[in-house]
Amino acid sequence: MIKENVLKVRENIKNACKESERSEDEVRLIAVSKTKPVEMIREVYDEGIRDFGENKVQEIMDKYDKLPSDIRWHMIGHLQTNKVKYIIDKVYMIHSVDSLKLAREISKEAVKKNVNMPILIEVNMGGEESKFGIDPKDAVSMIEEAALLPGISIKGLMTVAPYVEVAEKNSTIFCKMRELSVDIKRKNIDNVSMECLSMGMSGDYPVAIKEGATCIRVGTSIFGERVYK
Numbered sequence: 001m002i003k004e005n006v007l008k009v010r011e012n013i014k015n016a017c018k019e020s021e022r023s024e025d026e027v028r029l030i031a032v033s034k035t036k037p038v039e040m041i042r043e044v045y046d047e048g049i050r051d052f053g054e055n056k057v058q059e060i061m062d063k064y065d066k067l068p069s070d071i072r073w074h075m076i077g078h079l080q081t082n083k084v085k086y087i088i089d090k091v092y093m094i095h096s097v098d099s100l101k102l103a104r105e106i107s108k109e110a111v112k113k114n115v116n117m118p119i120l121i122e123v124n125m126g127g128e129e130s131k132f133g134i135d136p137k138d139a140v141s142m143i144e145e146a147a148l149l150p151g152i153s154i155k156g157l158m159t160v161a162p163y164v165e166v167a168e169k170n171s172t173i174f175c176k177m178r179e180l181s182v183d184i185k186r187k188n189i190d191n192v193s194m195e196c197l198s199m200g201m202s203g204d205y206p207v208a209i210k211e212g213a214t215c216i217r218v219g220t221s222i223f224g225e226r227v228y229k
């Protein structure tokens with residue numbers, strides 16, 4: 001089941017890349033393993049996947065020691081400042097930096113542990129009230145300030161697009177994300193690269209790839225539906 005799912009997702013990635021004349025190497029598949037047990041994660045790992053996404057600090061802590069150390073853990077969920085210290089030396093990248101306050105805390109803990117933490121700035125491009133992320137119009141000023149902090153590197157932007165029945169409906173949002181990242185890149189801010197554009201989930205990742213995604217976060221299409229207790 002999982003094997004077939006991974007194959008299918010890889011095939012869809014390949015086709016989306018072909019259609020948009022992009023190289024497959026430009027797209028990193030992050031398997032979103034939240035709520036799923038380590039046994040299932042290991043199955044996905046055995047298919048060659050090394051990037052996994054989680055949205056809860058506790059879950060990363062629980063799974064971290066039980067799984068191979070070459071896994072790249074991506075923190076993709078809302079992160080409270082008081083929990084940064086628990087994951088700072090465990091995760092490969094934090095996608096969900098949605099305030100300067102959080103960026104400052106990550107910086108502080110990274111300096112303490114003597115690491116450099118790659119981060120993405122989460123943008124609420126769809127403007128939904130229920131979603132985290134900064135307003136796109138505040139992105140430049142926020143990034144200019146965060147870029148000055150030691151111990152972090154700003155690698156790009158992340159968004160969680162609205163849930164839609166028809167994936168193509170999100171293409172405008174993905175397109176605007178790319179435009180925003182290009183605008184920011186043009187400013188040549190020190191310590192800001194914009195090499196990562198984290199967008200696209202199970203329902204819309206082929207569309208996101210066509211609009212320039214470099215990281216897609218796919219949960220359900222790999223692991224199956226999530227059951228929340």
Ligand SMILES: *Cc1c(COP(=O)(O)O)cnc(C)c1O
Nearest residue numbers: 032055076201202217218219220
């Ligand atoms: C859960 C989650 C995903 C994966 O969603 P699916 O629809 O299951 O692919 C992606 N990104 C974030 C931030 C998530 O919380």
